[in-house]
Structures are given as C-alpha cells and as structure tokens.
Amino acid sequence: MTSHTRVVYPGTFDPMTNGHLDLVERASNLFDEVVVAIAASEKKKPLFDLQQRIELAQEVVAHLPNVEVKGFRKLLVHFCQEEKANVLLRGLRAVSDFEYEFQLANMNRALDPGIETAFLTPSEHLSFISSSLVREISGLNGDVSPFVPAPVLAALKAKHG
Incomplete structure (x- = not known):
C-alpha cells in the first residue's frame, strides 16, 4: 500500500522561470499533489506583488491537474502543517x-x-536560470524569452515596456 504524498514547493517566484516550471512538472510526476507556495517576501521588494505572482504561476501550471498555487505570509513549516504536506x-x-x-x-x-x-x-x-538574472536582463530590455514561460514574458514586457 502506498501513501498519498502532498509536497510543497516554496519560493518567491519573482518571476517564475522555466527552471521553476521544470521542477514543478517533474514533481507532478513524483508526488500525488504539488502545492506551489509563493512567499509574500515583501522585504525582498519583489517586482510583482504576491497576487500577480500567484496569478502568473496559476497560468503557467494550468496544464498540470495535480498542481495548485497558493500564497503564504507565515513560517513555512506552519504553511506545510496547514496544507497537510509532509514533504518540502x-x-x-x-x-x-x-x-x-x-x-x-x-x-x-x-x-x-x-x-x-x-x-x-x-x-x-x-x-543557470535565476529569477534575479531574469529581472535584471528584462529591466535592461534584454530578451528573456528563452528563460521564462510565455505568460511571464508578457508580464515582464508590460512591466518594463
């Protein structure tokens, strides 16, 4: 008998990159349920606010039926306890x-x-992809299309013009 496994994948996801998506897709094959947990991280002064990051991530992972996206503003272990997730x-x-x-x-x-x-x-x-590099390149009007999913690219273009 196998047990049901719910995993939390936490991060700031500012913005979500193709590297993040790769991990989510692979996790969705390894675990019964995946919760992409987006940290508010106001101290980091994110480019996108929490709600925008949640909406972008939801759009990016919409093709994965066992993945959900939630924001959190608390200690990560408390979030995991609330979500009844025993794996990070x-x-x-x-x-x-x-x-x-x-x-x-x-x-x-x-x-x-x-x-x-x-x-x-x-x-x-x-x-080699990181959100901070993507933000920096995008902010200098560089092409980040190879590094981010299409919805994120559109949001970055809207943000940076």
Missing part, C-alpha cells in the same frame, strides 16, 4: 546552493521533524 521540495542549481539549502532543511526539520525536504536538480539546460 527544493531545487538545487549548483553546489553553491547546497550549503544554504542544507541549513534550511535542518532548521525546518528542527521546527517540525515530520516534514522532510527533498531536493531536485533542474534539467541541465536550465541550471
């Missing part, structure tokens, strides 16, 4: 990500030993 999904682009992610995973485990962290690496051709 994190992406690792490079070895440089590992130390920070390892620290986060251990802190989350200390806060709630019932929540495990699973790591996925993006497809190789997407491993």
Whole structure:
C-alpha cells in the first residue's frame, strides 16, 4: 500500500522561470499533489506583488491537474502543517546552493521533524536560470524569452515596456 504524498514547493517566484516550471512538472510526476507556495517576501521588494505572482504561476501550471498555487505570509513549516504536506521540495542549481539549502532543511526539520525536504536538480539546460538574472536582463530590455514561460514574458514586457 502506498501513501498519498502532498509536497510543497516554496519560493518567491519573482518571476517564475522555466527552471521553476521544470521542477514543478517533474514533481507532478513524483508526488500525488504539488502545492506551489509563493512567499509574500515583501522585504525582498519583489517586482510583482504576491497576487500577480500567484496569478502568473496559476497560468503557467494550468496544464498540470495535480498542481495548485497558493500564497503564504507565515513560517513555512506552519504553511506545510496547514496544507497537510509532509514533504518540502527544493531545487538545487549548483553546489553553491547546497550549503544554504542544507541549513534550511535542518532548521525546518528542527521546527517540525515530520516534514522532510527533498531536493531536485533542474534539467541541465536550465541550471543557470535565476529569477534575479531574469529581472535584471528584462529591466535592461534584454530578451528573456528563452528563460521564462510565455505568460511571464508578457508580464515582464508590460512591466518594463
């Protein structure tokens, strides 16, 4: 007998990139349910507000029936508890990500030993993409079309002209 697994994939997603989408699509094949959890992260001064990021992500993952998108403004483990999710999904682009992610995973485990962290690496051709680079390139009127889904590209063009 297999158990039903609900995973939370948290992030700021400002904006969602093809790397994020790659992880969501692969997670949707590994887990019964995937919750893309978009952190408010007001301290980061996001380019898109929380509602815009939620709507963009919903549009991007609409083709995945077992994926839902939700925003949150609380401690991540509390969000996972409310969602009845016992797995956190994190992406690792490079070895440089590992130390920070390892620290986060251990802190989350200390806060709630019932929540495990699973790591996925993006497809190789997407491993260099980051939201901050996309924002920077887009803000300087560079072409980010290879790095983001179409709805995100349209939103970036509307934002930057």
